[in-house]
Amino acid sequence: MGKLHQIHTSISCSFSSLLAGLLYVWPSYTLELFKDSHTTLLTAPMTDVESSLLGSLPPLGAMVGTALTGVVIGKFGRQRGGMLLGLPFVVSWAMINFSSTSTMILIGRFIGGIGCGPAFVYGPMYISEIAEKSIRGTLASVPITLYCIGIQMSYILGWYLTYRYVVWMNLACSVLGVALLMTVTESPVYLLRQNREEDARLAIAHYRGESPKSKIVLEELSQLKQQITxxxxxxxxxxxxxxxxxxxxxxxxxxxxxxxxxxxxxxxxxxxxxxxxxxxxxxxxxxxxxxxxxxxxxxxxxxxxxxxxxxxxxxxxxxxxxxxxxxxxxxxxxxxxxxxxxxxxxxxxxxxxxxxxxxxxxxxxxxxxxxxxxxxxxxxxxxxxxxxxxxxxxxxxxxxxxxxxxxxxxxxxxxxxxxxxxxxxxxxxxxxxxxxxxxxxxxxxxxxxxxxxxxxxxxxxxxxxxxxxxxxxxxxxxxxx
Structure with missing residues (x-):
């Protein structure tokens, strides 16, 4: 069960990478809808500069999100902090859904980028703190794999669904990403840094599928205490x-x-x-x-x-x-x-x-x-x-x-x-x-x-x-x- 718990947490904490994939490639099939004066869904077609920003603003927002990541997960923990870091995706797609101007769409894209920032920081960090050595490399690749799945989903949604349904699907996935983190166990590294040694021991036991009093758990707890000093x-x-x-x-x-x-x-x-x-x-x-x-x-x-x-x-x-x-x-x-x-x-x-x-x-x-x-x-x-x-x-x-x-x-x-x-x-x-x-x-x-x-x-x-x-x-x- 220990490895299953590690896999479950790895997927949950990396789900924001899937959301980043959905957000990033969205302009690939929506840009033409915004630029063409005959098909635009906005009050006015996007200019060339606005079209360029549609694709490049998420990385800019991601820089802000990345800067916030350490503070948020340090103060609120990996679980609750991850939930907070996933909220920009929800806000972004909600704004895009109700927007009819280029400015609001671009602001929504920037806010979504704030969620993208933690996606490739938070996931690998959480995984490195809970994964055992034998599968560490495999689990560490989960964030980038989910990112690819997000891209795949986005292209398929854009091919078969209308603009509005695509936005709704992205919004639903964003809510799911926050909900998944409600089901994971906190990182033992964070718990030790909060001087919650007993909780850290239970967390290690959870992720190793062992008794809290087992030799494996106690040895790993001792190693973590030495590393964190x-x-x-x-x-x-x-x-x-x-x-x-x-x-x-x-x-x-x-x-x-x-x-x-x-x-x-x-x-x-x-x-x-x-x-x-x-x-x-x-x-x-x-x-x-x-x-x-x-x-x-x-x-x-x-x-x-x-x-x-x-x-x-x-x-x-x-x-x-x-x-x-x-x-x-x-x-x-x-x-x-x-x-x-x-x-x-x-x-x-x-x-x-x-x-x-x-x-x-x-x-x-x-x-x-x-x-x-x-x-x-x-x-x-x-x-x-x-x-x-x-x-x-x-x-x-x-x-x-x-x-x-x-x-x-x-x-x-x-x-x-x-x-x-x-x-x-x-x-x-x-x-x-x-x-x-x-x-x-x-x-x-x-x-x-x-x-x-x-x-x-x-x-x-x-x-x-x-x-x-x-x-x-x-x-x-x-x-x-």
Missing amino acids: PAVELIVMNIEDNPNTEEAEKEKLNTDDESPEMKTTMSSLKLLFLSPSSRRGFIVVGLCLVLQVLMGVLPVQVYAKQIFTQAAPSLSSNFCCVMLAMVLLVGSLSSLVMADKFGRKFLLVTSSILVALCVSSMGIFLQTGIVPPWVTAVLILVYCCSFMLGAGSIPFVLIGECFMPEVQSLATVLLIELAWLSNFSIVGVFPFMIKYIGIHGSFYTFACCAVSNSFISYFLVPETKGLTKDQIQEKLLRRKK
């Missing part, structure tokens, strides 16, 4: 004059030698950037996240219908969009299976190389027109599937694995903020890329980023498969591959 890693600054001190020992937690004053004054921000392992983990994962975004899959999702219309005009753009979401899901599910089998680094490198080959080929074919349009459409699908095999999912796994509990929340928030800023930039710039360098030039740019990601993944990313957080910290410190 501020690391003595900062003491490295005071003992650097001792040349016999091993680097690995500077990373260890040693609460016996630590004064209460140091425990209370130690800053997470200082620990993140003064700790060699945390600093290196932050830089490496940050590079992977930025390059992941610059590989261009998000703009392809947001403008999928328009891209397929241009790349393969003889094919149904609605059908191609649904196929796109399907291959994203297949790639994500494949990543779920392979994350704990082949390792994180292998998937990152392989995925990036495949993406580079696909997008460079698409650029050549679109520029020269030497192949039938359906070949280009198929390559777009292969490109997205290859992306999800590793480059699209593994960085989020690494976020949950590469940091100590003392800096996990802060590092996660900062990294996701960086990713949202990159998302906002690429979605906003993409229409201008197509205008000035063409769609083929855009794909060449994505190929360069994919090649860069493959090199960084091979040379800098540590293999974390099957390792505890302490082992990962030592590996980062010693710069092992």
